[in-house]
Amino acid sequence: MNLIQDRWIPVRRKSGALERIAPWQVTDRHSEDPFVGLAAPRPDFNGALIQFLIGILQTTCAPLNVFEWKGKLASPPSSEELHKAFTTVAMAFDLDGDGPRFMQDLTLVNELADKESVKLANEIGQLLIEAPGVQALEKNKDLFIKRAQTKRLCPFCAATALFTLQTNAPAGGQGNRMGIRGKSSVISGGGPLTTLVLGKTLWATCWLNVLEKNDFLSSTAADARKLLQSDRFSWLAPTRTSEGGRATTPNDCHPDQVYWAMPRRIRLIFDEPPIAACDICGEKENGAESCTYLAKNLGTNFEGPWKHPLTPYFITADGTPGALHPKPGGIGYRHWLGMVVSNASGKGRKEPARTVARYLRDGEEDLQLWAFGYDMANMKARSWQESTMPLLECPAQFIGVYSTHITGLVSAADLASIELLAQVKKALFRTGAEVRGDLSFVTYRFWQETEAPFYGNVHRLRDALIAGSEVDSILVEWHRILVSHAEHIFDDLSQNGSFDAADPKRIATAWRDLRQSLHGRKMKETLGLPFEKLREKRVRARRRKDADPES
Ligand SMILES: [Zn+2]
Numbered sequence: 001m002n003l004i005q006d007r008w009i010p011v012r013r014k015s016g017a018l019e020r021i022a023p024w025q026v027t028d029r030h031s032e033d034p035f036v037g038l039a040a041p042r043p044d045f046n047g048a049l050i051q052f053l054i055g056i057l058q059t060t061c062a063p064l065n066v067f068e069w070k071g072k073l074a075s076p077p078s079s080e081e082l083h084k085a086f087t088t089v090a091m092a093f094d095l096d097g098d099g100p101r102f103m104q105d106l107t108l109v110n111e112l113a114d115k116e117s118v119k120l121a122n123e124i125g126q127l128l129i130e131a132p133g134v135q136a137l138e139k140n141k142d143l144f145i146k147r148a149q150t151k152r153l154c155p156f157c158a159a160t161a162l163f164t165l166q167t168n169a170p171a172g173g174q175g176n177r178m179g180i181r182g183k184s185s186v187i188s189g190g191g192p193l194t195t196l197v198l199g200k201t202l203w204a205t206c207w208l209n210v211l212e213k214n215d216f217l218s219s220t221a222a223d224a225r226k227l228l229q230s231d232r233f234s235w236l237a238p239t240r241t242s243e244g245g246r247a248t249t250p251n252d253c254h255p256d257q258v259y260w261a262m263p264r265r266i267r268l269i270f271d272e273p274p275i276a277a278c279d280i281c282g283e284k285e286n287g288a289e290s291c292t293y294l295a296k297n298l299g300t301n302f303e304g305p306w307k308h309p310l311t312p313y314f315i316t317a318d319g320t321p322g323a324l325h326p327k328p329g330g331i332g333y334r335h336w337l338g339m340v341v342s343n344a345s346g347k348g349r350k351e352p353a354r355t356v357a358r359y360l361r362d363g364e365e366d367l368q369l370w371a372f373g374y375d376m377a378n379m380k381a382r383s384w385q386e387s388t389m390p391l392l393e394c395p396a397q398f399i400g401v402y403s404t405h406i407t408g409l410v411s412a413a414d415l416a417s418i419e420l421l422a423q424v425k426k427a428l429f430r431t432g433a434e435v436r437g438d439l440s441f442v443t444y445r446f447w448q449e450t451e452a453p454f455y456g457n458v459h460r461l462r463d464a465l466i467a468g469s470e471v472d473s474i475l476v477e478w479h480r481i482l483v484s485h486a487e488h489i490f491d492d493l494s495q496n497g498s499f500d501a502a503d504p505k506r507i508a509t510a511w512r513d514l515r516q517s518l519h520g521r522k523m524k525e526t527l528g529l530p531f532e533k534l535r536e537k538r539v540r541a542r543r544r545k546d547a548d549p550e551s
Contacts, residue, residue, distance in 0.1 A: 001155045003102055004056075004090040008156040009049055010039040013201060020156070023056055024082040027203050034495070035202035040160065041281045044129065044384055047194060047372045048164035051310065053206045056258030058309075059232070060085040060177045062213040069212060072314045076203045084200075092233035095159050096270055100236045102159065103166050105265040107238045108294050117542070121269060121292040125150030125279075127161040129168060129191070129374060130381045154278035158268060161280075168192065169263045170189070170376045175297035177242060177263035180306045181323035191374030191381070192311050193331075195339055197359045198370040198388060209365070211309055217255050227254040234262050234300065241265070242301030249304035250451060258308045265299040268292075280481055309354045312338050316348040316398055324350065326373040329440065331387040333454045334417075334447050337410050340391065341403040363393035366385050377518040390455045398465045405461055405471060405528070409478055412526045413450055416482040417443045419517045424493060428508035453481045475527045490514055 001008070007020045013033045022026065026035060038046040061082070063069040080357055093102050100106055112120055128150060153161065168191040169179035181192035197208040230237035232254035239262070269292045277284045305321055307313060313321040324338060337343035338350030340360070351357070356369065372386040394402045424442050429435055457478050464471045494507055517523065524531040 001095045001159075002090055003093040003159055004086045008159065009053070010041075010156075012037050012039045013199075022083075023053055024086045025079050026053060026206060027076040027082060028079050030076055030201070030203060036200070037202060037205075040170075043372070043386055044168075044374070047386070048160060048167055050196065050205060051167060051194065051259065052163055053202075054209045054310070055256075056086055056089070057206055057210045058216060058259060059256045060089055062210060062216055064213055066212060069207070069210070070362075070364070071203075073199075073204060073207050076207070078382040087460060089233070092229065092236055095155055096268070101268070102235065103162050103240050103262050104235055104267045105262075105296070106235055106265040107491075108265055108296055110153075112294055112296070113502075122295055123151060124153050124158065124161070124268075124291045127158075127165050127266075127293065129165060129170065130384075150279040152276055152279050152437050154281060154283040155270075156283065157278055157280040158291055162266065162268065165258075165266075166262050166264060168374060170374065170381075171379050172264070173379055175242070176283045177297075177301050179263050179301045180258055180261040180302045181308050181311050182263070182302075191325065191376050192308065193326050193339075193371060193373040194310050195312055195356055196310060196370045197355060197363070197391060198368040200367075205370075208359060208363075209310060211354060211358065215354070215358070216309065232256045233260055237384075238261055239265055240300050246301065247303035248300045248308055249302075251304075258306065260298070260415055261302060263299050263302060265296045266293060267294045271296065305356045307354075312350060312352050312356070314338070314348055314350050326375045326385040328375055328382065329444055329447075331371045331385050331389075332447055333389065333451055334410060334414065334499060335371070340369065341406045343407060345541050359391065360394055360399060361396050365383045368389065375487070390458070392458060392462050394462055395466060398462075402462060402465055403474070405460065405465075408475065408526060408528045409454065409457065409461075412479065412523060413454070413482055415523055416486045416518060417446045417527055420446055420486045420489060423514040424490060426513070427490075427494065427507045429505075441444075442489065442493070446485060449485050449489070451479060454482055457481075472529065479523070479527055479529065486514065486518055 004024065005022055007022050007025070009021050010018065011021055011026075012018055012035065013029075015033045015034045017033070018039050021035070028035070040046045040049055049287070063072065092100065093101065095102050095171045167179055169177065169182055171178055171182065179192065196205065199205040199208045228237075231252075234240065234253070234257065238253070240246070242248075250487050256457075271291065305319075307321050308323065312324045314324060315321050329389070331339075338352065338434060340352055340356060342357075352360075368388045369391040370386075370388050372384070375382045375385050421439060421442050422441060425435055457474055461471055461474050464474060470519065470520050490511065494511075521531045
């Protein structure tokens, strides 16, 4: 099976029709009934497949400039054109056979041949990221995870599971290497957060996230012209392992490796042909094989300043990039700082994915942002996080001031949520007492309830900037929304019995403090609004000082 030539990617047309296509067919019958999305049975598979398509486009037909990019967005290339371009790399996309195989180690079978490789073979379900590790299986700790019932996979799902693992590869213990976005200066070991500009068709979503050729290549010091095909698709040659502590930096490979990084040494073993349906997608026609795989640790160790174009980063003060990773509680507008606009703090700065930043700059209509990734804890997937939210383009000349105001809006909401939680705790527990139970639902509720008004305000803000009208009224309105939601949630919790055990006096004090902070100086300054009382105070203090310089 060849992943360029064969039909294996499940997709949905606008009419609702489901099909499997070869990657080059993504624009098939585009003007009549375009494909509008991927249709894999698992959301993490869709997240991997879209990156596979974007990766092939970036690798084989990156636009030369912004005009070509915009042109092809409006009128896509034909399937035939894409077929011609993709075929140039088809030799690297065989899934099976004796030669090099997509995302699989070239020499593993020979290396393990004398070591009873059958015993070393893993059940195919272990490729899936939520699958419990061997230790958990032995200790039967995987009660809350659907135990890997996955023994038979069709070749389509095997290919997708393999790519999903290699592109997200979290920490795996015992020298199992992480993906190119695994290491982070802040947290290490999580699956990366991926953010995409979501278009109205599958083609648009792919092409919106492809960078101009020079822009893409500028991210690395390696000279792409001097590199071999195996520097791009590492499985065409023996793996550059990490034995002896060897690291692989952007200078050691082709820049395309951000899409085709293979941190894990894996070789699939396909058994005798088709007997039953695939345990993931139910596919029968193309045969599910009772497939296993060989694996060995100490694969490629990606070190250094790797930057993936589809992921937002935290850049430390000394310039080291670390991919952002999803955290519990979902992805929402509270992550806009970093995901959509840059945000600097004392420790460094968060930067949106390059493709998102490019869209804000060069895009021409309001679209959606599609953000997803695994929330990992100690090598285990806690959950798959996924969200779509509005993404508003903004003319280049207003981006600076637009970003400053967005920072104000989100930071003010953050401040309000912190104050709300602090005062709820104060109302519930005596000072110094141990806080029992998980109160994170309080802040989640606050973020959720203010989500829709946030987008409404951002919309008005952007339009006001373009029209040259004042924006203070929008900031004041946002402040009113934050105050009313925080007060309402506090009120609601105190009315509905949540505070039963609490002391009424403590509730009253907490309520007073909540109001004070919501209307306080810090809140107004965060929003960029004038704080009248403060100004008056300052004037009075200056007058006193003028009258009596000794004070
Ligand atoms: Zn399948």
